[in-house]
Amino acid sequence: MLQRFxxxxxxxxxxxxxxxxxxxIERRVKSKGLRLLYWFPTLALVAAFVVLMYIGSDNxxxxxSNAIGWLSILMMAFGFxxxxxxxxxxxGDLCRFIIRLFTHSRARNLHRLFTCVGTxxxxxxxxxxxxxxxxxxxxxxxxxxxLHIPNLPQSFEGYRVLQVSDIHSGSFRDxxxxxxxxxxxxxxQQADVILFTGDLVNQRSSExxxxxxxxxxxxxxxxxYSILGNHDYGRYFRWQxxxxxxxxxxxxxxxxxxxxxxxxxxxHDILHHGTDSIAIIGVENQGNPxxxxxxxxxxxxxxxxxxxxxxxxxxxxxxxxxxxxTTDIELTLSGHTHGTQFILFGWSPAQYIYKxxxxxxxxxxxxxxxxxxxxxxxxxxxxxxxxxITVFTLQK
Numbered sequence: 001m002l003q004r005f006x007x008x009x010x011x012x013x014x015x016x017x018x019x020x021x022x023x024x025i026e027r028r029v030k031s032k033g034l035r036l037l038y039w040f041p042t043l044a045l046v047a048a049f050v051v052l053m054y055i056g057s058d059n060x061x062x063x064x065s066n067a068i069g070w071l072s073i074l075m076m077a078f079g080f081x082x083x084x085x086x087x088x089x090x091x092g093d094l095c096r097f098i099i100r101l102f103t104h105s106r107a108r109n110l111h112r113l114f115t116c117v118g119t120x121x122x123x124x125x126x127x128x129x130x131x132x133x134x135x136x137x138x139x140x141x142x143x144x145x146x147l148h149i150p151n152l153p154q155s156f157e158g159y160r161v162l163q164v165s166d167i168h169s170g171s172f173r174d175x176x177x178x179x180x181x182x183x184x185x186x187x188x189q190q191a192d193v194i195l196f197t198g199d200l201v202n203q204r205s206s207e208x209x210x211x212x213x214x215x216x217x218x219x220x221x222x223x224x225y226s227i228l229g230n231h232d233y234g235r236y237f238r239w240q241x242x243x244x245x246x247x248x249x250x251x252x253x254x255x256x257x258x259x260x261x262x263x264x265x266x267x268h269d270i271l272h273h274g275t276d277s278i279a280i281i282g283v284e285n286q287g288n289p290x291x292x293x294x295x296x297x298x299x300x301x302x303x304x305x306x307x308x309x310x311x312x313x314x315x316x317x318x319x320x321x322x323x324x325x326t327t328d329i330e331l332t333l334s335g336h337t338h339g340t341q342f343i344l345f346g347w348s349p350a351q352y353i354y355k356x357x358x359x360x361x362x363x364x365x366x367x368x369x370x371x372x373x374x375x376x377x378x379x380x381x382x383x384x385x386x387x388x389i390t391v392f393t394l395q396k
Contacts, residue, residue, distance in 0.1 A: 019090075072378065072379050073129065081125045085118040085121070137376065140388075145391070146395055149395070156273055160192045166199040166229065168377055176214060183218060186218055197314055197371060199335065199336070202377065212258065216259035228284050230291045230314065263282075266300045267281075281301055281310065282313075286318040295322075309329045311332040318334070337372070343383070344383070348384070373387070
């Protein structure tokens with residue numbers, strides 16, 4: 001996926017550059033050497049892209065993910081501002097043409113206005129990208145949500161459930177302090193139970209090894225529960241065979257158990273308070289193709305009849321596909337979308353991909369919460385879709 005994005009970025013670099021060169025540089029810069037120098041940043045970025053993606057590695061997305069992520073950010077920082085400058089310039093040219101067609105006025109001031117607006121918008125986009133990279137990954141947000149569950153047992157009134165999702169630990173191998181800060185924020189909430197809703201790694205279980213001591217620091221009275229997300233199956237890595245892939249997934253589960261986390265793979269556990277109890281159900285990933293479809297919800301629910309149930313299911317599309325039509329599960333917790341790591345004034349590209357992509361959704365007596373996650377995939381970038389820690393207070 002990141003490779004496809006990179007190809008788009010390459011195009012976004014060249015098309016605006018051609019417009020700016022012929023419209024501004026070629027006319028106004030007399031020195032041929034300086035005109036040629038204008039192309040150096042673009043050509044350097046494209047050359048770096050070719051080296052990282054095609055030279056010296058059979059699996060660059062695994063071995064060079066951080067470098068490729070940085071390169072993609074640079075492409076965005078150079079390409080997007082120039083793209084919007086070009087769009088405003090073309091709009092100005094169009095308006096100028098229409099005015100000249102009907103009034104015979106040259107409308108030079110109008111063109112200058114659009115050029116000025118394009119410059120300002122481009123600078124704003126550059127600042128957003130810079131902030132999203134430098135500060136966005138550490139901009140933790142704790143969302144407090146009061147959840148009303150009509151059949152909640154009395155002993156669980158006020159019970160605090162904390163959700164964390166999509167840590168993608170492999171993306172932080174050069175930034176372990178970010179995950180240390182995550183653990184600090186999580187433990188400050190003093191939750192009764194911590195629920196992790198999948199995507200602990202990007203491609204392989206080995207990514208988790210350097211963070212086991214940090215993440216084993218999660219602390220809650222009733223422990224930490226975890227499920228698998230689509231990235232946890234290792235299907236984005238080139239294995240020798242399916243057996244190697246399956247063994248790595250099993251190893252990832254074993255590492256989590258060594259951290260003190262309780263893995264739920266199409267199974268459930270019961271939380272007891274006094275004479276009351278609720279069920280924590282965890283299914284394996286169940287998404288639309290090409291994402292893994294490994295959930296066995298009937299098996300996971302067996303033995304929870306008549307109880308208040310909280311379901312952990314990584315992909316939110318599972319909620320409408322199976323949870324609503326076939327179960328009475330009161331609360332489903334998901335992640336997966338990341339809000340596409342970008343939200344501006346409530347808008348996110350995620351809304352064109354997922355019906356439920358971030359926050360709380362209700363359908364009758366059933367509720368779904370989609371957590372925006374902690375980490376990132378590919379692009380080391382978050383703006384608006386800040387790393388999220390969600391704390392639910394259960395109420396009757």
